Amino acid sequence: MTKYIIIAILFATLTACNSKKTAEEKTEETPSETTVELTDVQLKNSEITTGKIEQRNISSLLKVNGKIEVPPQNMVSVSVPMGGYLKSTKLLAGMHISKGEVIAIMEDQQYIELQENYLTAKAHFTSIEAEYNRQKELNQSKASSDKVFQAAQTEYLSQKILIKSLAEKLKLIGVNPDNLNENTISKSINIVSPIDGFVSQVKMNIGKYARPTDVLFELVNPDDIHLTLTIFEKDLYKLSIGQKIFAYNNTNPNKKYTCEIILIGKDVTPERTIQVQSHFEQYDKSLIPGMYMNAEVEVSTNNAFVIPNDGIVRFEGKQYVFTQSDKNKFDMQAVTTENTELGFTQITFSDSTEMRNKNFVTKGAYTLLMKMKNAAEEE
Numbered sequence: 001m002t003k004y005i006i007i008a009i010l011f012a013t014l015t016a017c018n019s020k021k022t023a024e025e026k027t028e029e030t031p032s033e034t035t036v037e038l039t040d041v042q043l044k045n046s047e048i049t050t051g052k053i054e055q056r057n058i059s060s061l062l063k064v065n066g067k068i069e070v071p072p073q074n075m076v077s078v079s080v081p082m083g084g085y086l087k088s089t090k091l092l093a094g095m096h097i098s099k100g101e102v103i104a105i106m107e108d109q110q111y112i113e114l115q116e117n118y119l120t121a122k123a124h125f126t127s128i129e130a131e132y133n134r135q136k137e138l139n140q141s142k143a144s145s146d147k148v149f150q151a152a153q154t155e156y157l158s159q160k161i162l163i164k165s166l167a168e169k170l171k172l173i174g175v176n177p178d179n180l181n182e183n184t185i186s187k188s189i190n191i192v193s194p195i196d197g198f199v200s201q202v203k204m205n206i207g208k209y210a211r212p213t214d215v216l217f218e219l220v221n222p223d224d225i226h227l228t229l230t231i232f233e234k235d236l237y238k239l240s241i242g243q244k245i246f247a248y249n250n251t252n253p254n255k256k257y258t259c260e261i262i263l264i265g266k267d268v269t270p271e272r273t274i275q276v277q278s279h280f281e282q283y284d285k286s287l288i289p290g291m292y293m294n295a296e297v298e299v300s301t302n303n304a305f306v307i308p309n310d311g312i313v314r315f316e317g318k319q320y321v322f323t324q325s326d327k328n329k330f331d332m333q334a335v336t337t338e339n340t341e342l343g344f345t346q347i348t349f350s351d352s353t354e355m356r357n358k359n360f361v362t363k364g365a366y367t368l369l370m371k372m373k374n375a376a377e378e379e
Contacts, residue, residue, distance in 0.1 A: 038327050038329075038368075053347070058361055062299045066292070077215045078194075078216045092199065097219065103192065103217065121166055125159045131155075135148055137196050191216070199217060199220070200224065201217065228276070229276040236290040245278050247293045249294065306345040321347065321360055323359060324360075
């Protein structure tokens with residue numbers, strides 16, 4: 001019995017000693033994970049610089065995405081009010097066009113009939129007008145009855161209305177009635193572009209009959225293209241009319257286009273988003289309707305603690321800075337990074353009062369991280 005008691009006491013003693021040793025080892029290892037020390041030579045040869053963190057005004061960026069669109073008033077659907085056969089066109093999607101340029105030629109016998117009716121009505125008007133004036137004079141001298149004069153007047157006014165109506169129909173298909181005579185009657189009419197812009201779609205081929213409701217071409221005036229942004233409801237309070245936006249696409253993210261918010265939508269989608277319209281300050285021909293864009297919005301400016309970007313390192317998924325605890329000794333401190341602007345990054349930490357009085361590594365933080373990792377591997 002005594003033998004077993006002695007063995008139990010020895011086992012307990014050994015366990016306690018091992019636990020104490022393990023705890024001491026852990027205590028000794030903890031500083032080595034967050035502290036790095038350089039020799040005088042290493043420090044001299046490094047490009048490490050230190051200094052106090054400072055407070056600066058730094059903007060907060062809201063990153064969103066959107067699509068280039070054209071407002072309805074800048075999109076034109078070209079059709080032929082009276083219909084007809086498409087005789088010829090040179091248009092292709094993407095082609096630039098000028099206002100007044102002939103973009104298609106249409107043919108149909110009804111164009112001939114309309115011109116014929118107009119010229120015939122004008123020819124009859126001469127005799128009808130003369131009869132009206134004659135009956136008017138006779139009626140004033142009581143040489144003819146009021147009934148005869150009224151009949152002449154009705155025919156005269158009806159013919160004027162007919163001529164005016166036919167003239168407007170001619171204008172509708174692009175024929176100037178003032179230049180129309182028996183020698184200029186044509187089976188063809190020209191379709192001209194109403195805007196300067198480019199062709200978005202060609203929807204009709206040569207030889208096909210187009211009804212009055214059919215669209216031949218879709219034209220776009222790009223001078224007033226918009227960038228439509230999709231903003232989540234929770235971020236809407238950060239935006240206002242006139243606010244600047246910097247847009248870019250994934251193909252060339254370094255080239256940014258300045259935009260200005262001109263309209264904030266009032267409807268919230270089921271996905272809890274709102275459409276915000278912005279206008280490009282300067283049009284670029286490389287910007288095409290339908291193109292997806294990314295955008296950054298400067299939503300606020302605040303006074304915050306910042307550190308140069310060279311003073312921040314990323315390690316095991318977290319952001320760190322180094323503070324100088326001694327001439328050659330540096331401690332790694334976890335921080336939360338926020339906005340970045342002009343080479344500086346906003347940082348926050350648990351005790352700002354204590355941290356602002358310390359010296360921070362403002363350049364060369366990556367060198368210290370590599371030294372710390374190498375030391376850990378050697379151990």
